[in-house]
Amino acid sequence: MTVSNVINDHPHVRRATREKVLEAMARLDYRVNAAARNLRKGRTGTICLAIPQVNSPYYGRLAATIITAAERHNLRVSIKQTDGSPEKEMEALSLSRNRLYDGLILSVAGMGQADAERLKADHPVVILGDRIFGGPVDHVAMPNLDASRAATRHLINRGCRRVVFLCGSLEEVDTSSLRLAGYRLALEDAGLPPDPALIQQVGGLGMRDGAQRAREMAESGLEFDGVFCVTDSLAMGVLRGLADAGVRAPDQVKVIGFDNVEESEFFIPSLSTVDPDHDGMAERAVDFLTRRIEQTEPSTRHEEFVGGFSVVTRESTGG
Amino acid sequence: MTVSNVINDHPHVRRATREKVLEAMARLDYRVNAAARNLRKGRTGTICLAIPQVNSPYYGRLAATIITAAERHNLRVSIKQTDGSPEKEMEALSLSRNRLYDGLILSVAGMGQADAERLKADHPVVILGDRIFGGPVDHVAMPNLDASRAATRHLINRGCRRVVFLCGSLEEVDTSSLRLAGYRLALEDAGLPPDPALIQQVGGLGMRDGAQRAREMAESGLEFDGVFCVTDSLAMGVLRGLADAGVRAPDQVKVIGFDNVEESEFFIPSLSTVDPDHDGMAERAVDFLTRRIEQTEPSTRHEEFVGGFSVVTRESTGG
DNA sequence: GTGAAAGCGCTAACAT
DNA sequence: ATGTTAGCGCTTTCAC
Numbered sequence: 001m002t003v004s005n006v007i008n009d010h011p012h013v014r015r016a017t018r019e020k021v022l023e024a025m026a027r028l029d030y031r032v033n034a035a036a037r038n039l040r041k042g043r044t045g046t047i048c049l050a051i052p053q054v055n056s057p058y059y060g061r062l063a064a065t066i067i068t069a070a071e072r073h074n075l076r077v078s079i080k081q082t083d084g085s086p087e088k089e090m091e092a093l094s095l096s097r098n099r100l101y102d103g104l105i106l107s108v109a110g111m112g113q114a115d116a117e118r119l120k121a122d123h124p125v126v127i128l129g130d131r132i133f134g135g136p137v138d139h140v141a142m143p144n145l146d147a148s149r150a151a152t153r154h155l156i157n158r159g160c161r162r163v164v165f166l167c168g169s170l171e172e173v174d175t176s177s178l179r180l181a182g183y184r185l186a187l188e189d190a191g192l193p194p195d196p197a198l199i200q201q202v203g204g205l206g207m208r209d210g211a212q213r214a215r216e217m218a219e220s221g222l223e224f225d226g227v228f229c230v231t232d233s234l235a236m237g238v239l240r241g242l243a244d245a246g247v248r249a250p251d252q253v254k255v256i257g258f259d260n261v262e263e264s265e266f267f268i269p270s271l272s273t274v275d276p277d278h279d280g281m282a283e284r285a286v287d288f289l290t291r292r293i294e295q296t297e298p299s300t301r302h303e304e305f306v307g308g309f310s311v312v313t314r315e316s317t318g319g
Numbered sequence: 320m321t322v323s324n325v326i327n328d329h330p331h332v333r334r335a336t337r338e339k340v341l342e343a344m345a346r347l348d349y350r351v352n353a354a355a356r357n358l359r360k361g362r363t364g365t366i367c368l369a370i371p372q373v374n375s376p377y378y379g380r381l382a383a384t385i386i387t388a389a390e391r392h393n394l395r396v397s398i399k400q401t402d403g404s405p406e407k408e409m410e411a412l413s414l415s416r417n418r419l420y421d422g423l424i425l426s427v428a429g430m431g432q433a434d435a436e437r438l439k440a441d442h443p444v445v446i447l448g449d450r451i452f453g454g455p456v457d458h459v460a461m462p463n464l465d466a467s468r469a470a471t472r473h474l475i476n477r478g479c480r481r482v483v484f485l486c487g488s489l490e491e492v493d494t495s496s497l498r499l500a501g502y503r504l505a506l507e508d509a510g511l512p513p514d515p516a517l518i519q520q521v522g523g524l525g526m527r528d529g530a531q532r533a534r535e536m537a538e539s540g541l542e543f544d545g546v547f548c549v550t551d552s553l554a555m556g557v558l559r560g561l562a563d564a565g566v567r568a569p570d571q572v573k574v575i576g577f578d579n580v581e582e583s584e585f586f587i588p589s590l591s592t593v594d595p596d597h598d599g600m601a602e603r604a605v606d607f608l609t610r611r612i613e614q615t616e617p618s619t620r621h622e623e624f625v626g627g628f629s630v631v632t633r634e635s636t637g638g
Numbered sequence: 639g640t641g642a643a644a645g646c647g648c649t650a651a652c653a654t
Numbered sequence: 655a656t657g658t659t660a661g662c663g664c665t666t667t668c669a670c
Contacts, residue, residue: 079398240587
């Protein structure tokens with residue numbers, strides 16, 4: 001029908017005809033059926049973002065940035081919460097392959113390097129995060145090593161000699177283990193001896209975990225004058241836990257986090273932290289994905305992008 | 320084809336046939352095409368959640384709860400960020416009417432009571448929030464009046480006599496104005512005189528706004544010994560601003576917020592607040608929506624649900 | 639500049 | 655228990 005031409009703003013429609021059509025559409029309260037259009041076009045105009053949870057300062061920010069970036073490419077975003085479970089991550093993958101989505105941005109937390117092959121498919125996928133490197137897909141990663149090294153150095157430069165590394169579970173390759181490597185390098189750079197007692201693992205990466213562990217460390221008599229936490233949530237929890245235990249930050253113990261979450265600026269004391277280039281990474285991820293969506297020939301070249309970062313100095317490390 | 324019966328687990332398929340089909344599917348790496356299924360079924364299995372932003376403690380939590388609740392109904396959730404602009408809210412509405420979504424949960428921040436009629440359509444919509452009452456759709460609202468009254472009373476019971484009400488812009492009907500009414504009632508209940516100087520409006524509802532206004536109030540010489548903030552973000556900002564100005568909370572000024580955001584428990588001092596029944600409200604919203612989606616006859620009866628709440632006492636009002 | 643025909647991949651309804 | 659037919663509403667192609 002000519003109707004279709006009108007709807008899609010095709011040029012070769014006479015003015016009078018166009019207006020007649022528009023009038024009829026208005027009169028009948030006509031709406032294009034998106035499902036039919038999707039079927040015909042083989043595109044849905046929607047991508048899926050799979051993240052462990054929306055409701056965390058870090059992933060919330062990630063989601064917001066990605067939605068905004070996707071909008072610029074005229075893509076909508078459907079969010080799937082995976083809780084960091086490999087099953088749900090695979091589920092997101094399979095929904096996307098079912099052409100429910102034009103592509104998938106998967107922030108891996110559950111799947112490991114071993115699952116890399118399962119990502120292989122002729123369907124656009126971008127991996128976000130620190131668990132699958134060199135996989136058969138494009139990948140956007142944090143500057144883990146360099147940033148952790150810089151954060152630890154920051155504490156050392158401020159006089160810390162016994163720096164705790166507070167992290168989640170350490171697998172072969174993941175956020176915590178990559179950051180641990182940076183921490184170790186910084187100690188080495190400064191000629192400080194590593195001490196296994198200073199490497200503290202907790203079950204989760206939330207404020208509650210940080211608060212509890214900080215209290216335990218203070219009460220156990222562990223000697224430490226600095227804490228590098230792998231997330232800001234953990235770090236804010238630590239500040240809270242230290243306060244509970246009567247330890248003053250930054251006088252007695254200096255604390256630095258990672259993520260530069262909005263809250264960190266307003267916490268008391270305000271939190272020094274690593275500020276990764278969230279926006280740049282999110283944009284790059286959407287960019288990689290749209291490029292894959294648009295490309296017709298499958299290619300075996302896969303992109304890897306590591307974001308930039310800066311260290312933000314605030315009260316928790318002495319201003 | 321029998322294939323369809325296999326895929327959809329229809330009962331009348333012989334075991335051998337089913338397995339032959341499954342084998343062939345595996346061999347060909349067959350995937351059902353979701354777009355075609357959507358077209359045929361007239362359902363997409365996806366609902367849209369339109370909120371101002373995902374990246375805020377409050378809306379993030381709302382989004383998380385709704386996604387989880389929707390999952391239980393086998394619905395996926397696509398998120399649209401509206402920035403609180405009426406245009407984008409209308410856009411979400413129209414995408415949903417285009418049958419891109421089975422229904423819409425719209426957290427209104429931009430549209431006002433005047434736009435209520437535009438919601439009228441034969442398509443499932445649930446309104447969340449404090450701006451459109453008695454509209455032609457189901458509605459889930461906060462217990463604004465009662466909860467604000469209780470929060471203000473809490474401060475008064477703890478000895479406050481000059482309680483600031485800190486809010487965003489006051490329109491005819493919105494979160495701030497509804498909560499203001501509760502605040503006024505509590506003052507009246509206690510026989511305290513209202514003072515216009517104690518009603519403080521700020522541009523946004525974030526931590527930055529709260530911090531800045533708190534510093535201004537402290538420096539201006541305004542006399543006050545309590546602050547009721549319409550959001551926790553605002554309240555945490557106030558705590559920060561008071562600290563900057565050298566005012567001790569809760570000794571000199573007590574502060575209470577609204578939302579019981581995760582961070583409030585760990586802030587220093589931890590924040591007393593109103594805990595609305597977020598989960599209950601989110602579930603009810605999804606519930607209303609699925610009921611509309613399933614119903615065949617259009618009905619003119621529209622549901623209204625007001626959530627429950629409790630007051631959480633923490634350090635910022637003296638423990 | 640307009641319209642007719644075909645088909646995207648699926649499933650509901652109806653044979654067999 | 656399996657196969658056949660038809661059609662969801664759109665857009666692409668091609669004829670006029």
